[in-house]
Amino acid sequence: MRYLVTAQEMKQYDKNTIEYLGIPGPVLMERAALAAEDFLKERFDAVKERTKVLIFAGMGNNGGDGLALARLLAADGYTVAVRLVGDPEKATEQWKSQWQTLQHFPVKTDSNTQADEYNVIVDALFGVGLSRPVEGIYAEAVEEMNVAEGFKLALDVPSGICSDTGRVLGCAFLADATITFGFCKRGLVMYPGTDYAGQVHIANVGIGPESFLGQSPEMYTYDSCEQHLPDRTSSGNKGTFGKALLVAGSNGMAGAAILAARAAYRTGAGMVKVITAEENRQILQQGIPEALYGSCRQLSESLEWADVIAIGPGIGREEQARECLKKVVEKSRKPLVLDADALNLLAEENGKALAEKLHTQGAEGRVIILTPHVGELSRLLAKTIPECKKELPECGRELAERFHGVAVAKDARTIVCKEQGEFYLNTTGNSGMATAGSGDVLTGVILGLLAQGMNAIDAAVNGVYLHGRAGELAAKLHTEYGVMAGDIADCLMKDYDEKESVKK
Ligand SMILES: NC(=O)C1=CN([C@@H]2O[C@H](COP(=O)(O)OP(=O)(O)OC[C@H]3O[C@@H](n4cnc5c(N)ncnc54)[C@H](O)[C@@H]3O)[C@@H](O)[C@H]2O)[C@@H](O)CC1
Ligand SMILES: Nc1ncnc2c1ncn2[C@@H]1O[C@H](COP(=O)(O)OP(=O)(O)O)[C@@H](O)[C@H]1O
Ligand SMILES: [K+]
Known part of the structure; x- marks a missing residue:
C-alpha cells in the first residue's frame, strides 16, 4: 500500500515532524537534498567530469532544496550552477540560510547561465507550495528548462503541476524523473501530472507515519496486491x-x-x-x-x-x-x-x-x-x-x-x-x-x-x-x-x- 497525499496533508506532516516529533526543518531539507544527490550520483558519477548541472531555484523551500543540492554536488566535485527565479528578499528563512551557506562553495549563481550548456536540469521552482498558475518569469523559466536538452529531474513535484489533482496550472516542467519527499503526492499519479513527472521516486527524508498524529492520508494506491486475493481452500x-x-x-x-x-x-x-x-x-x-x-x-x-x-x-x-x-x-x-x-x-x-x-x-x-x-x-x-x-x-x-x-x-x-x-x-x-x-x-x-x-x-x-x-x-x-x-x-x-x- 502506498499513501497518496495532498499538499495540505504533506504540509501538516512536515509541521508535525518538526514541531511535535522535534526533527528540525533544516534536517529534513538536508535529507531531501541528500536523496536527490544520491539519485543523480547513481546516474552520473561514472561521467562526473562531463556532467554539468543547472538548478532552477524558486524562493520557497523547494528552491531551498535546490540550493542544498547544489552545495552537495559542488562539494562532491560536480560542475554546478544555480539560476534564481524570483525575488530573494521574499525567500523563506530556510532558503536564506541555504543561500548563505552556498556562498562558501564553488557554485555559479549569476544569471548568465545558458540552459543548453548543461546536461542535467533540476527543477526546484515550486513544490507543494504552488498556489496559482505559473506565469511571467516563472513560465519563462519552465519553458527554458523544457526546451533544454539533457536529463531533467524535478524536486518533489514538477513545477506547474498541482500536487492534489495532477492538473497543469499555466504551464509545467516536463521531467524525466521526479524525486518526491516523504510521501507520493496525488498529482504525481493522476493525469496529466503523471506524464509530466516521468519516473517517480519516493525518498524517505524522515517524515513517516509517526507524523500523521491520527490523521492518515485520505488516499492510497496499491503497487502490488497479491496478498489481498481471497483465500482459496484447497479442498473447495x-x-x-x-x-x-x-x-x-x-x-x-x-x-x-x-x-x-x-x-x-x-x-x-x-x-x-x-x-x-x-x-x-x-x-x-x-x-x-x-x-x-x-x-x-x-x-x-x-x-x-x-x-x-x-x-x-x-x-x-x-x-x-x-x-x-x-x-x-x-x-x-x-x-x-x-x-x-x-x-x-x-x-x-x-x-x-x-x-x-x-x-x-x-x-x-x-x-x-x-x-x-x-x-x-x-x-x-x-x-x-x-x-x-x-x-x-x-x-x-x-x-x-x-x-x-x-x-x-x-x-x-x-x-x-x-x-x-x-x-x-x-x-x-x-x-x-x-x-x-x-x-x-x-x-x-x-x-x-x-x-x-x-x-x-x-x-x-x-x-x-x-x-x-x-x-x-x-x-x-x-x-x-x-x-x-x-x-x-x-x-x-x-x-x-x-x-x-x-x-x-
Ligand atoms: N520542512 C519542510 O518544510 C520541508 C520542505 N521541503 C520542500 O519544501 C517544499 C514546500 O516549500 P514551500 O511551502 O516553501 O513551497 P514551494 O517552495 O513549493 O513554493 C512556495 C513559494 O512559491 C510562491 N508561489 C506559489 N505559486 C506561485 C506561482 N504560480 N508563481 C509565483 N510564485 C508562486 C509562494 O508564494 C511561495 O513563496 C516542498 O515541496 C519540498 O520540496 C523539503 O525540503 C522537505 C522538508
Ligand atoms: N487510459 C486508461 N488507463 C487505464 N484504464 C483505463 C483507461 N481508459 C479506460 N480504462 C478502464 O477501462 C474501463 C472502461 O470501462 P467502461 O467505460 O465502462 O467501458 P465499456 O462501457 O466499453 O465496457 C474502466 O475500468 C477504465 O478505468
Ligand atoms: K519542483
Whole structure:
C-alpha cells in the first residue's frame, strides 16, 4: 500500500515532524537534498567530469532544496550552477540560510547561465507550495528548462503541476524523473501530472507515519496486491467459490455477457449463471460453454440460487431491462454490482423510485457496488462530465453516500470510494483499456471476487487493480493499440503465480 497525499496533508506532516516529533526543518531539507544527490550520483558519477548541472531555484523551500543540492554536488566535485527565479528578499528563512551557506562553495549563481550548456536540469521552482498558475518569469523559466536538452529531474513535484489533482496550472516542467519527499503526492499519479513527472521516486527524508498524529492520508494506491486475493481452500468445490448471477446482454449484445462471465470465472468464481435475452442463448453457449444459461423468465428462481448478483452490461434500457432491474432490487437482498445500463436506468426519471429502494436497502446493510464511468456518473448525479472528471473522488463519494455502498468511479485513474474513510486510486492499466467491453470485464472481476466471499470494498479495490494489471499484460501481448476487452479477460490472473514465486 502506498499513501497518496495532498499538499495540505504533506504540509501538516512536515509541521508535525518538526514541531511535535522535534526533527528540525533544516534536517529534513538536508535529507531531501541528500536523496536527490544520491539519485543523480547513481546516474552520473561514472561521467562526473562531463556532467554539468543547472538548478532552477524558486524562493520557497523547494528552491531551498535546490540550493542544498547544489552545495552537495559542488562539494562532491560536480560542475554546478544555480539560476534564481524570483525575488530573494521574499525567500523563506530556510532558503536564506541555504543561500548563505552556498556562498562558501564553488557554485555559479549569476544569471548568465545558458540552459543548453548543461546536461542535467533540476527543477526546484515550486513544490507543494504552488498556489496559482505559473506565469511571467516563472513560465519563462519552465519553458527554458523544457526546451533544454539533457536529463531533467524535478524536486518533489514538477513545477506547474498541482500536487492534489495532477492538473497543469499555466504551464509545467516536463521531467524525466521526479524525486518526491516523504510521501507520493496525488498529482504525481493522476493525469496529466503523471506524464509530466516521468519516473517517480519516493525518498524517505524522515517524515513517516509517526507524523500523521491520527490523521492518515485520505488516499492510497496499491503497487502490488497479491496478498489481498481471497483465500482459496484447497479442498473447495465449485460451491465453495460462489454462485455468481450475471444479468447482462440484450438482443444483439451477447458480447457484454460473455466478457463479464468470462472475467468472473477467470477471477475464481465457482459457478456463473447468465440471464440474458433468449436470442443470445446459442451465441452465449458457444462463447462461454462453462456458464449456465437462463432466460429473463427464470430470473426469480436464479435470484434464489445466487450468492451474488451483477446487473447491467449490455442490458439496454428497454422495458425488459427495467423489469429485470426491478426484480433484482425488489426480490433479493444479496450483494449486488450495478453497472452500465442498470445505472442509466436508475438515473432516469422513472428509475428514481427504484434508486430510493436501493438506498434503503443499502442503509439496511445490503452490499451495493456501483461501477459508473464518468458519463454514467454524471447522469446519476445530474452534473456535467467535466465536473465529474474534475472532482472524481468527491463525486464518487457522493454516489457511495447516496446508495450506502461502494462507488467505483471509472476513468483513466479509477477511484474507489466509500461513504467515509479513505479513497483508493488505481494506478494499473493503460490506454489499451479504453476499448468497448473493458468495463464489462471489470464487472465480472468484481462479481467473481464477491462470489468468493470478499467484502464490498476489498472486492472493488482488488477488482480494479487486477483488471488494470490484466490490461497491462494484454498490452504486452498486443500493444496498447491492439488490446481488446477479450484480451483483458484472458490475461486476468496471468502473472499471479509468477509474482508469488518471485516473492518466495
Ligand atoms: N520542512 C519542510 O518544510 C520541508 C520542505 N521541503 C520542500 O519544501 C517544499 C514546500 O516549500 P514551500 O511551502 O516553501 O513551497 P514551494 O517552495 O513549493 O513554493 C512556495 C513559494 O512559491 C510562491 N508561489 C506559489 N505559486 C506561485 C506561482 N504560480 N508563481 C509565483 N510564485 C508562486 C509562494 O508564494 C511561495 O513563496 C516542498 O515541496 C519540498 O520540496 C523539503 O525540503 C522537505 C522538508
Ligand atoms: N487510459 C486508461 N488507463 C487505464 N484504464 C483505463 C483507461 N481508459 C479506460 N480504462 C478502464 O477501462 C474501463 C472502461 O470501462 P467502461 O467505460 O465502462 O467501458 P465499456 O462501457 O466499453 O465496457 C474502466 O475500468 C477504465 O478505468
Ligand atoms: K519542483
